[in-house]
Amino acid sequence: xxxxxxxxxxxxxxxxxxxxxxxxxxxxxxxxxxxxxxxxxxxxxxxxxxxxxxxxxxxxxxxxxxxxxxxxxxxxxxxxxxxxxxxxxxxxxxxxxxxxxxxxxxxxxxxxxxxxxxxxxxxxxxxxxxxxxxxxxxxxxxxxxxxxxxxxxxxxxxxxxxxxxxxxxxxxxxxxxxxxxxxxxxxxxxxxxxxxxxxxxxxxxxxxxxxxxxxxxxxxxxxxxxxxxxxxxxxxxxxxxxxxxxxxxxxxxxxxxxxxxxxxxxxxxxxxxxxxxxxxxxxxxxxxxxxxxxxxxxxxxxxxxxxxxxxxxxxxxxxxxxxxxxxxxxxxxxxxxxxxxxxxxxxxxxxxxxxxxxxxxxxxxxxxxxxxxxxxxxxxxxxxxxxxxxxxxxxxxxxxxxxxxxxxxxxxxxxxxxxxxxxxxxxxxxxxxxxxxxxxxxxxxxxxxxxxxxxxxxxxxxxxxxxxxxxxxxxxxxxxxxxxxxxxxxxxxxxxxxxxxxxxxxxxxxxxxxxxxxxxxxxxxxxx
DNA sequence: TCTTGCACTTT
DNA sequence: GAAAGTGCAAG
Numbered sequence: 001x002x003x004x005x006x007x008x009x010x011x012x013x014x015x016x017x018x019x020x021x022x023x024x025x026x027x028x029x030x031x032x033x034x035x036x037x038x039x040x041x042x043x044x045x046x047x048x049x050x051x052x053x054x055x056x057x058x059x060x061x062x063x064x065x066x067x068x069x070x071x072x073x074x075x076x077x078x079x080x081x082x083x084x085x086x087x088x089x090x091x092x093x094x095x096x097x098x099x100x101x102x103x104x105x106x107x108x109x110x111x112x113x114x115x116x117x118x119x120x121x122x123x124x125x126x127x128x129x130x131x132x133x134x135x136x137x138x139x140x141x142x143x144x145x146x147x148x149x150x151x152x153x154x155x156x157x158x159x160x161x162x163x164x165x166x167x168x169x170x171x172x173x174x175x176x177x178x179x180x181x182x183x184x185x186x187x188x189x190x191x192x193x194x195x196x197x198x199x200x201x202x203x204x205x206x207x208x209x210x211x212x213x214x215x216x217x218x219x220x221x222x223x224x225x226x227x228x229x230x231x232x233x234x235x236x237x238x239x240x241x242x243x244x245x246x247x248x249x250x251x252x253x254x255x256x257x258x259x260x261x262x263x264x265x266x267x268x269x270x271x272x273x274x275x276x277x278x279x280x281x282x283x284x285x286x287x288x289x290x291x292x293x294x295x296x297x298x299x300x301x302x303x304x305x306x307x308x309x310x311x312x313x314x315x316x317x318x319x320x321x322x323x324x325x326x327x328x329x330x331x332x333x334x335x336x337x338x339x340x341x342x343x344x345x346x347x348x349x350x351x352x353x354x355x356x357x358x359x360x361x362x363x364x365x366x367x368x369x370x371x372x373x374x375x376x377x378x379x380x381x382x383x384x385x386x387x388x389x390x391x392x393x394x395x396x397x398x399x400x401x402x403x404x405x406x407x408x409x410x411x412x413x414x415x416x417x418x419x420x421x422x423x424x425x426x427x428x429x430x431x432x433x434x435x436x437x438x439x440x441x442x443x444x445x446x447x448x449x450x451x452x453x454x455x456x457x458x459x460x461x462x463x464x465x466x467x468x469x470x471x472x473x474x475x476x477x478x479x480x481x482x483x484x485x486x487x488x489x490x491x492x493x494x495x496x497x498x499x500x501x502x503x504x505x506x507x508x509x510x511x512x513x514x515x516x517x518x519x520x521x522x523x524x525x526x527x528x
Numbered sequence: 529t530c531t532t533g534c535a536c537t538t539t
Numbered sequence: 540g541a542a543a544g545t546g547c548a549a550g
Contacts, residue, residue, distance in 0.1 A: 073546085076531075080544070160530085173529075213530050214546090221546075230545040233536035 057086035070209035078157030092143025097186035114216035129170035140186035
């Protein structure tokens with residue numbers, strides 16, 4: 001995030017050398033390639049991923065939220081993110097097929113509270129939720145397809161239901177998270193389960209947020225109302241609103257719109273008062289829900305970003321106002337030989353259909369736990385195979401990967417791509433949903449080692465590696481030690497223990513892609 | 529803190 | 540017109 005660390009009241013790590021990375025304007029924020037640390041396995045096997053650039057759509061809007069401290073509502077039924085996560089991808093090989101997916105990982109291991117109009121750490125984080133991946137429903141698609149238009153992950157939903165059966169991304173309330181985009185080169189089978197699957201990871205720090213069940217910061221509420229078209233009903237700027245409010249309040253017209261009331265209330269005690277940040281939105285902004293051209297903030301993004309943080313003591317690499325996403329490139333190493341399961345190479349594949357939109361419909365399993373399509377069941381592929389959803393039903397799926405390790409791709413190393421489940425099983429009503437197990441997520445064990453390679457991200461917390469790893473190849477001095485560690489991780493990932501999931505505590509749940517249950521117990525969840 | 533029903537909105 | 544996405548406010 002731009003300077004979200006301050007808004008979240010965070011004192012992050014002091015070793016943030018990556019802050020030296022060059023800035024870019026918010027209008028031009030392509031990802032930049034971070035070369036892998038010198039490693040025979042990776043340095044020569046980027047496979048064309050290094051040229052990929054990703055820019056965040058509506059970055060100004062994201063930054064506005066980030067400047068305040070983005071909050072995302074999580075509900076039992078699942079809630080979309082707003083602003084929506086949309087990116088422009090360039091640099092892809094037009095004919096090569098890629099799989100685009102997202103995950104949302106903890107930014108740190110803190111729990112937060114909102115008091116005195118600011119976020120402060122209130123304790124240690126709850127054990128992380130089961131990590132899930134949201135695969136863009138168009139996946140796999142050619143580079144030409146992805147580059148043709150914005151790639152939207154808008155339909156991704158967040159939930160606080162630990163047993164969510166819909167494949168939504170499970171988060172803990174009052175915890176801070178970082179969305180990440182992964183671009184994976186599809187293999188010859190339109191999957192990414194084969195050897196040497198190349199991928200890169202893009203992180204836009206300004207998209208970090210704190211998950212909440214209800215908004216804490218009124219500034220965030222206002223930003224949501226003023227920018228999200230679905231919340232238009234809460235905008236208090238016209239006669240209709242006044243009439244509506246009059247009706248709601250049982251008073252005669254006119255009445256003071258709620259937003260105005262809130263604004264006044266905030267202006268008295270909020271640290272944001274007197275900042276020239278009116279809460280009313282301009283007509284232009286109202287007409288363009290995704291526009292950043294509202295009147296909420298008179299400051300330029302740069303000004304906002306450069307403003308000294310109110311409670312931001314130590315800069316963190318991914319919290320500093322870099323205009324660039326952090327990009328990590330990695331190439332899947334060869335499938336480990338010590339797979340406990342004989343058949344580990346489950347493919348994630350689906351024939352490319354170039355006609356679909358990049359904003360295709362994600363697939364949310366019906367609440368009725370309907371059986372999986374037979375076409376899928378007959379397909380020993382993971383999510384991207386031919387399916388009624390992608391063809392007959394004219395609807396592509398967004399596949400959710402649940403990992404036994406809630407740390408998600410942080411520890412999901414390249415090899416783990418090979419262990420994705422066959423879609424049939426993944427789309428089958430669960431009889432063994434991986435119940436969340438409250439293990440400390442950041443301990444270590446050999447199982448975790450497999451998860452640590454992806455994107456060169458191997459440390460437990462996003463901020464501990466994403467912030468460092470990508471830069472060390474370009475940084476020197478203070479990061480030298482870290483760089484050394486990273487290098488060694490690539491060759492021999494660190495040992496780390498991951499939470500286990502008791503596969504028999506939940507009622508049958510329709511899950512999408514639970515990589516750890518039906519894949520012959522991948523090594524990162526098999527230890528026990 | 530969280531859930532739920534509501535009115536209102538967009539799609 | 541229906542379905543789905545919003546924040547609000549009561550509980």
